[in-house]
Amino acid sequence: MALSFMEGNEALARGAIAAGCNFFAGYPITPATTIFNSMLNMLPPKGGICIQGEDEIASMGYCIGASMAGKKVLTATSGPGISLYSEQLSFAIGSEIPLVIADVQRLGPSTGSATRGADSDIQFLRWGSTSGVPVIVLAPKDALDCYVLAVHAFNYAEEFRCPVFIASNKEIGMTRESFDLDSVTLPPIVERNLFSGDSYLPFEAEPDAAPPFLPIGGKTLVRQTSSTHGPDGYITIDPEVIAENQARLREKIHSARKRITLFEEDIKENSDTLIISYGVTARAVEDAGKTLESKGKPVSTLTLKTLWPVPEELLIEKAKPFKRILVIEMNLGQYVNEIKRVLCDKKVTFYGQMNGVLITPAKIMEVIENE
Amino acid sequence: MNSYLNKTRPPVYCPGCTHEKITKGLDKAILKLNLPADKTVIVTDIGCSGLFDTFFNVHALHGIHGRALTYASGLKLANPELNVIVTMGDGGLGIGGAHVLASCRKNLDLTLIILNNFNFGMTGGQYSATTPTDAMVGSGFLNHAEIPLDICAIAQSAGATYIDRCSGHDESLPGKIAAAIEHKGFSIIETLGMCTGRYTKKNQLTPKLLDQMITDLPARDGIIEKNQRPEYGERYRALAKEKNTFPEAVTIEKQIDLKDYQQQEVVILGSAGMRIVTAGDIVCYAGLCAGMNVSMKNDYNITVLRGQSVSEILISPEKIGYPGIESPSVVLALSDEGVQRRKKIFATLKPDTFVLKERTVTIPETNANVVEIDFRKFKIKKQDWALASLGVMAKKEKAINKKMLKYALKSRFTEKVYLIAMETIEKMT
Numbered sequence A: 001m002a003l004s005f006m007e008g009n010e011a012l013a014r015g016a017i018a019a020g021c022n023f024f025a026g027y028p029i030t031p032a033t034t035i036f037n038s039m040l041n042m043l044p045p046k047g048g049i050c051i052q053g054e055d056e057i058a059s060m061g062y063c064i065g066a067s068m069a070g071k072k073v074l075t076a077t078s079g080p081g082i083s084l085y086s087e088q089l090s091f092a093i094g095s096e097i098p099l100v101i102a103d104v105q106r107l108g109p110s111t112g113s114a115t116r117g118a119d120s121d122i123q124f125l126r127w128g129s130t131s132g133v134p135v136i137v138l139a140p141k142d143a144l145d146c147y148v149l150a151v152h153a154f155n156y157a158e159e160f161r162c163p164v165f166i167a168s169n170k171e172i173g174m175t176r177e178s179f180d181l182d183s184v185t186l187p188p189i190v191e192r193n194l195f196s197g198d199s200y201l202p203f204e205a206e207p208d209a210a211p212p213f214l215p216i217g218g219k220t221l222v223r224q225t226s227s228t229h230g231p232d233g234y235i236t237i238d239p240e241v242i243a244e245n246q247a248r249l250r251e252k253i254h255s256a257r258k259r260i261t262l263f264e265e266d267i268k269e270n271s272d273t274l275i276i277s278y279g280v281t282a283r284a285v286e287d288a289g290k291t292l293e294s295k296g297k298p299v300s301t302l303t304l305k306t307l308w309p310v311p312e313e314l315l316i317e318k319a320k321p322f323k324r325i326l327v328i329e330m331n332l333g334q335y336v337n338e339i340k341r342v343l344c345d346k347k348v349t350f351y352g353q354m355n356g357v358l359i360t361p362a363k364i365m366e367v368i369e370n371e
Numbered sequence B: 001m002n003s004y005l006n007k008t009r010p011p012v013y014c015p016g017c018t019h020e021k022i023t024k025g026l027d028k029a030i031l032k033l034n035l036p037a038d039k040t041v042i043v044t045d046i047g048c049s050g051l052f053d054t055f056f057n058v059h060a061l062h063g064i065h066g067r068a069l070t071y072a073s074g075l076k077l078a079n080p081e082l083n084v085i086v087t088m089g090d091g092g093l094g095i096g097g098a099h100v101l102a103s104c105r106k107n108l109d110l111t112l113i114i115l116n117n118f119n120f121g122m123t124g125g126q127y128s129a130t131t132p133t134d135a136m137v138g139s140g141f142l143n144h145a146e147i148p149l150d151i152c153a154i155a156q157s158a159g160a161t162y163i164d165r166c167s168g169h170d171e172s173l174p175g176k177i178a179a180a181i182e183h184k185g186f187s188i189i190e191t192l193g194m195c196t197g198r199y200t201k202k203n204q205l206t207p208k209l210l211d212q213m214i215t216d217l218p219a220r221d222g223i224i225e226k227n228q229r230p231e232y233g234e235r236y237r238a239l240a241k242e243k244n245t246f247p248e249a250v251t252i253e254k255q256i257d258l259k260d261y262q263q264q265e266v267v268i269l270g271s272a273g274m275r276i277v278t279a280g281d282i283v284c285y286a287g288l289c290a291g292m293n294v295s296m297k298n299d300y301n302i303t304v305l306r307g308q309s310v311s312e313i314l315i316s317p318e319k320i321g322y323p324g325i326e327s328p329s330v331v332l333a334l335s336d337e338g339v340q341r342r343k344k345i346f347a348t349l350k351p352d353t354f355v356l357k358e359r360t361v362t363i364p365e366t367n368a369n370v371v372e373i374d375f376r377k378f379k380i381k382k383q384d385w386a387l388a389s390l391g392v393m394a395k396k397e398k399a400i401n402k403k404m405l406k407y408a409l410k411s412r413f414t415e416k417v418y419l420i421a422m423e424t425i426e427k428m429t
């Protein structure tokens, strides 16, 4: 047996390469910079392109242009960069431009702490764009997840023609760890659905799907626009056309919710408590679970890897047998609000920490036992 | 074909707007060059100049204010065959200034047509980065306190290889646009025009006055000799081509069988310049050589050449969950700054924790088993203290043994560096 040894950021970059990513543009920011470094080392030998934009806004613009030319694109940043991405994100969301965005989160708000971890951006990623159109956010818990979720992220971006976020964390991205790279089974690669009919309308689509794609620069002329558009890609003010498009942008993600729900669980039959967590915190939760089991006080754990769209069916199903639901987050309570909304008939309690250090298994046990 | 204009979507500008002239001029330029429509894209942003893409039968990308050059760059890099033409008003020029500068510096083969009509037409004639100081515009007195910029002068100092400027009413406009498109590299053509809907309502401006402005401004007519250099895309591709080795992941074969190995937590407390992270790496490699799972967290300052450097390593026969340190088995105290950073752990250490303390370092009170070493006595330089400490750990079989350490150094270093490292290790074992 041989184990590979790398940072979460490098694993994410390797996952992107495995998914067929051939374009990266980004701007250096701790703790995401090593994704850029990795892509700069990995893309040129594969014939791909890696660019450092003049700023974050430009980096996203390069990605949008390249994606519209048919490339599979990745960018990487941290919270302050997501702030700057926002206007371009709204464009990519509303105009259905596939992108994968790694957000290696750090402690906010604002400049915050460059080298301190936190799950700062969980609501920001969902709502940090205009109009409230749904996005997909995946959350890795370790380097292996960074590798695998990068492939899922590209698959979703291609299928749904939307930005997909990987909500990593300094404590994953910049932690080096071992995993068995060779034994990982990656999901099959999904490619963009290319239009094959006669008369192409760039935004004509089934009511619950993304439109088929054709690249700018191909034989058929393509229009892309950030403005409110009809199927032909020209500005429209027709309320029916607008409403249909808005509904479709929601529906294409919502109707696929169950299929894009990724998670891990460890359900103990004789436990009455379910602990829900995500990201690096899930590792401490799982360790706490093991210790409690050895003490004869088992608890069950659910680790969410898809945060948005909220896996509502999964939450309802998994929470059903439990008296007590405890949510743990590396912030002062962001995702717990979604869980409370979905599990409105359950007692949902919360522990969060926002001080730049990891929540320890000991702290989690204390929370469970003292409640 | 006698026009690329979209007959079903005729221009919708205010009567007398110079944009209409430029639309026709661009059409004639594309015709003149006989550009294939499917290999041509017009990229626009917001405002009246942002309507351009809708009037032409070519590929189109209409995006956010000031950002057109960013999309254009992405398109061109992804598909070098494309003829990429960008239109931008003086509004987009102000907002997207950073992208104009970057495009000048890069020299990617794009053509930027700036439609300067001295104000924001669409939103009510507010002042822009090019509004004359004494003009009467929709921003009240605010422009009277500022001066307009000359984008051509800025572009030249930013390294643009091609800069031209003319009135939008100039008969030679189509030829000038065509020449700009033909230039291999980033080309800028600034057109001066009249916004009849807003600007000329309160400011006198005629085609004749525009000509006068052109005469009064420094002359521009294309190639900037002193800025000539290779086109960015070609340069990029030539440089990237030299990078032909894909960096495979670091993968370490299991070479040693360890019996009854318990999870170890190693904390290395040092300073920048002491190769703490490298030492941490070696500890991890040592674990990997024995088929163990490992994880390593590093803590150092943003100013990498100063301050503490801390490495925290877990080695475990099980899959590692929580990646933080809970109960260290080994602590290497190699500098005061490093110790200060983790001073709280010393009180929690168990009696069987092995603490290696460099002679000059002060540590807080602890129940741990503390061994003091004077590396200077062994003639070991400060930057090798961390490495030497690994020799001590291996000798005392704390977390690693000599065999593991040897394999680790072999996998981590070249033969030459390995031999030098082993010299240091031998001194300690």
Ligand code: SF4
Pocket: B012, B013, B014, B016, B017, B018, B019, B048, B117, B121, B122, B194, B195, B196, B197, B198, B199
């Ligand atoms: S507002 Fe000004 S720039 Fe816009 S169409 Fe009218 S005249 Fe032209």
